[in-house]
Amino acid sequence: MADITAPAYRVIPIIPALKPGAMEGKGPYVSGEKMNEDLGFPGKLVDDWHDKAIAKMGDLLGKYRSLKVYMDACVHCGACSDKCHYFIGTQDPKNMPVARQDLMRSVYRRYFTLPGKLFPKLVGARDLTREVLDEWHNYYHQCSECRRCSVFCPYGIDTAEVTMAARDILDSVGYGQKYDIEIIGKVHKIGNNLGLPAPALIDTMEGLEEDVKEATGIDVRFPVDVKGAEVLLITPSADFFAEPHIDSLIGYAKVFHATGTSWTLSSMSSEAANFGMFIGNYEQLRKVALRIRQAALDLGVKRIVVGECGHAWRVAYSFWNTLSGVGEGADPDDKFAQMLQKQLDHRYRQPTHICEFTWDMIGQGALSFDKEANDKHIITFHDSCNVARGSSMGGYPGGQFDIPRNIIKSVANHFYEMDPSTTHEKTFCCGGGGGLLTDDLMDLRVKGALPRMEVLKQVSDEHGVNFMAVICAICKTQFSKVMPIYGFDRRMVGGVHQLVSNAIKLGEK
Amino acid sequence: MMSTFFAILFYFASLVLVVGTLYRISVYTRTPAPLKIPTTPAPTTGGGVVLRMMREVFLFESLFKANLWTWGLGWLFHVSLLLVLLRHLRYFTEPVWSWVAMIQPFGMYAGITMVLGVAGLWARRLFVERIRYISTPSDHLMLALFLAIGLSGLTMRFVVHGDVIAVKGFMLGLMHFDLQTLPSNILLYLHLSLVALLMMIFPISKLLHAPGLFFSPSRNQVDNPREKRHIAAWAKRMESEN
Numbered sequence: 188m189a190d191i192t193a194p195a196y197r198v199i200p201i202i203p204a205l206k207p208g209a210m211e212g213k214g215p216y217v218s219g220e221k222m223n224e225d226l227g228f229p230g231k232l233v234d235d236w237h238d239k240a241i242a243k244m245g246d247l248l249g250k251y252r253s254l255k256v257y258m259d260a261c262v263h264c265g266a267c268s269d270k271c272h273y274f275i276g277t278q279d280p281k282n283m284p285v286a287r288q289d290l291m292r293s294v295y296r297r298y299f300t301l302p303g304k305l306f307p308k309l310v311g312a313r314d315l316t317r318e319v320l321d322e323w324h325n326y327y328h329q330c331s332e333c334r335r336c337s338v339f340c341p342y343g344i345d346t347a348e349v350t351m352a353a354r355d356i357l358d359s360v361g362y363g364q365k366y367d368i369e370i371i372g373k374v375h376k377i378g379n380n381l382g383l384p385a386p387a388l389i390d391t392m393e394g395l396e397e398d399v400k401e402a403t404g405i406d407v408r409f410p411v412d413v414k415g416a417e418v419l420l421i422t423p424s425a426d427f428f429a430e431p432h433i434d435s436l437i438g439y440a441k442v443f444h445a446t447g448t449s450w451t452l453s454s455m456s457s458e459a460a461n462f463g464m465f466i467g468n469y470e471q472l473r474k475v476a477l478r479i480r481q482a483a484l485d486l487g488v489k490r491i492v493v494g495e496c497g498h499a500w501r502v503a504y505s506f507w508n509t510l511s512g513v514g515e516g517a518d519p520d521d522k523f524a525q526m527l528q529k530q531l532d533h534r535y536r537q538p539t540h541i542c543e544f545t546w547d548m549i550g551q552g553a554l555s556f557d558k559e560a561n562d563k564h565i566i567t568f569h570d571s572c573n574v575a576r577g578s579s580m581g582g583y584p585g586g587q588f589d590i591p592r593n594i595i596k597s598v599a600n601h602f603y604e605m606d607p608s609t610t611h612e613k614t615f616c617c618g619g620g621g622g623l624l625t626d627d628l629m630d631l632r633v634k635g636a637l638p639r640m641e642v643l644k645q646v647s648d649e650h651g652v653n654f655m656a657v658i659c660a661i662c663k664t665q666f667s668k669v670m671p672i673y674g675f676d677r678r679m680v681g682g683v684h685q686l687v688s689n690a691i692k693l694g695e696k
Numbered sequence: 697m698m699s700t701f702f703a704i705l706f707y708f709a710s711l712v713l714v715v716g717t718l719y720r721i722s723v724y725t726r727t728p729a730p731l732k733i734p735t736t737p738a739p740t741t742g743g744g745v746v747l748r749m750m751r752e753v754f755l756f757e758s759l760f761k762a763n764l765w766t767w768g769l770g771w772l773f774h775v776s777l778l779l780v781l782l783r784h785l786r787y788f789t790e791p792v793w794s795w796v797a798m799i800q801p802f803g804m805y806a807g808i809t810m811v812l813g814v815a816g817l818w819a820r821r822l823f824v825e826r827i828r829y830i831s832t833p834s835d836h837l838m839l840a841l842f843l844a845i846g847l848s849g850l851t852m853r854f855v856v857h858g859d860v861i862a863v864k865g866f867m868l869g870l871m872h873f874d875l876q877t878l879p880s881n882i883l884l885y886l887h888l889s890l891v892a893l894l895m896m897i898f899p900i901s902k903l904l905h906a907p908g909l910f911f912s913p914s915r916n917q918v919d920n921p922r923e924k925r926h927i928a929a930w931a932k933r934m935e936s937e938n
Contacts, residue, residue, distance in 0.1 A: 470934075578736060
């Protein structure tokens with residue numbers, strides 16, 4: 188940690204120069220034998236990894252139209268080449284989205300296309316050697332699957348899809364990443380990424396009730412495993428104890444309290460995050476999502492609300508209906524999905540983002556705020572990548588941008604936007620997303636935060652911005668870790684519902 | 697002799713182009729998209745998706761957001777190419793369709809702008825460090841191919857005129873399986889050979905970006921995952937296993 192320093196801010200705009208090999212290396216820690224086997228992956232790199240990897244690639248090419256089309260369609264136009272935060276921060280050319288894709292595309296061409304079989308040099312095709320596999324492990328763990336490149340690609344090629352496929356292939360030959368695989372194992376075993384068992388969760392929630400009582404004099408509840416509650420809250424487990432995450436959890440609880448909504452957490456399914464997406468493995472993605480379905484069925488809830496978490500909201504919004512039936516519009520003969528969809532209350536969108544919930548309640552006049560309580564905060568909003576480019580809110584395109592901002596403006600007086608080339612769908616990843624929020628990648632994380640830090644510095648200088656609101660657990664952790672390295676106070680980052688919590692009036696309307 | 701050679705070449709190239717591209721499209725069609733992955737904000741209706749695709753196809757909307765130089769040169773090249781192709785319909789129709797006759801003058805100048813577009817794109821590939829880094833030999837050759845086709849065509853149009861009546865006779869003959877004599881002209885031979893080459897590499901090269909765009913899930917999916925359950929057949933099978 189001590190030897191990691193922030194790269195210098197760039198003069199904007201600038202054409203980034205290349206530093207080939209800047210991020211060469213071994214990549215993140217390789218997952219251990221036991222954790223791999225827990226997930227059904229080979230314990231360590233198998234002897235016939237070459238054939239297995241190519242076979243797996245063929246399998247994925249047949250299962251995912253995205254991968255197949257994206258392997259074929261790229262023309263190397265370079266539209267994406269300067270769009271990745273990791274490229275901007277590291278200047279390693281292999282962190283240009285197109286070059287990252289080409290790490291796999293070159294292998295695809297060699298084994299799956301005629302020109303690549305006949306004239307490999309001509310079309311940039313290459314054999315899958317051990318060096319190539321190592322390169323995959325390194326550079327496919329320098330992509331946070333944030334999809335910024337896909338916004339700019341004339342064919343919509345999404346490097347996240349390629350990264351996911353690469354990680355799926357690596358896992359299938361026993362060469363996965365420790366951080367992701369260890370965490371998924373914990374979810375299967377205990378129910379959340381932290382490995383926080385039920386008694387500890389219940390204890391923590393009781394502690395929170397006491398804290399809030401002490402601070403406000405009001406009995407705000409943090410219920411766990413309440414059968415028949417209306418709302419099941421699925422939130423990232425970091426919300427249960429990490430700073431500043433916990434302040435948002437208090438915010439959700441206060442909103443539920445003030446609106447008289449009965450709600451509950453589930454100790455069996457106490458995690459919104461789904462790292463199955465990060466490793467691109469459909470079975471894992473599905474298995475993690477099914478816990479939530481099970482909790483909803485067991486507790487008999489009518490609504491499922493999701494807390495502040497970027498990729499979790501992408502999974503919830505875009506994938507849950509597919510994976511576990513949380514949503515609506517299943518075919519009448521689709522028993523699996525109908526079983527749950529009959530139980531849910533379809534006057535509401537399923538699942539609902541906590542921001543959608545709060546904004547609806549504000550719209551109905553069910554909440555009132557003391558905006559002055561946030562006057563010490565001069566606020567800006569960082570769009571979290573997975574919310575911005577992989578999901579929506581409010582049922583209309585762009586609701587994911589408006590709704591969190593509307594909430595902030597309803598609960599606080601001072602709000603400023605950052606440079607528009609870095610917000611909304613053009614937002615930058617925090618630098619820690621996509622399964623990279625691990626200490627062994629700290630150098631990469633610091634460098635990847637550069638483009639966001641640059642524009643934060645601008646609004647901080649121009650408007651005195653001293654608070655960056657986010658709706659993502661990874662953003663919160665990542666920023667509070669890297670911001671001090673850029674000379675900002677770590678407490679400058681916090682959740683939207685932390686601001687809600689500060690200003691909400693309880694016990695009166 | 698040469699007439700026979702070019703007749704066979706064009707029948708073969710057409711076959712490769714049509715069968716190859718249809719095969720690719722059938723693969724794309726058959727491959728499922730198991731998850732909803734439109735790059736958001738995305739349209740929530742089918743009509744909205746059609747509009748989004750049209751903006752991509754005709755205006756290169758995403759590229760416009762990315763880089764104005766690449767967009768400008770790329771758009772110039774593609775629009776010019778389209779006009780040039782349409783203009784060439786006059787070699788395959790008798791009488792020439794009136795709208796083809798109408799765009800004839802534009803089509804001629806489009807040949808020039810097409811060459812300029814290609815040259816600009818190639819300059820970018822050669823002189824911008826990032827783009828040079830990602831370029832393979834085939835990327836350069838593809839531009840060389842378009843440039844050679846364009847220049848050979850322009851030379852015949854503006855410098856050394858060929859016998860276009862006879863060329864048209866040859867092409868119409870091909871269409872009716874009635875072999876006519878192709879004028880003996882080295883530039884024409886070059887032009888036609890390169891066009892045939894282009895047709896043949898279309899289904900096995902990055903030229904697949906043309907059909908590929910229509911199958912890109914991040915662009916062609918409706919953003920309605922909460923409202924409608926979307927599931928691939930291979931994923932649905934997992935549900936019956938439990």
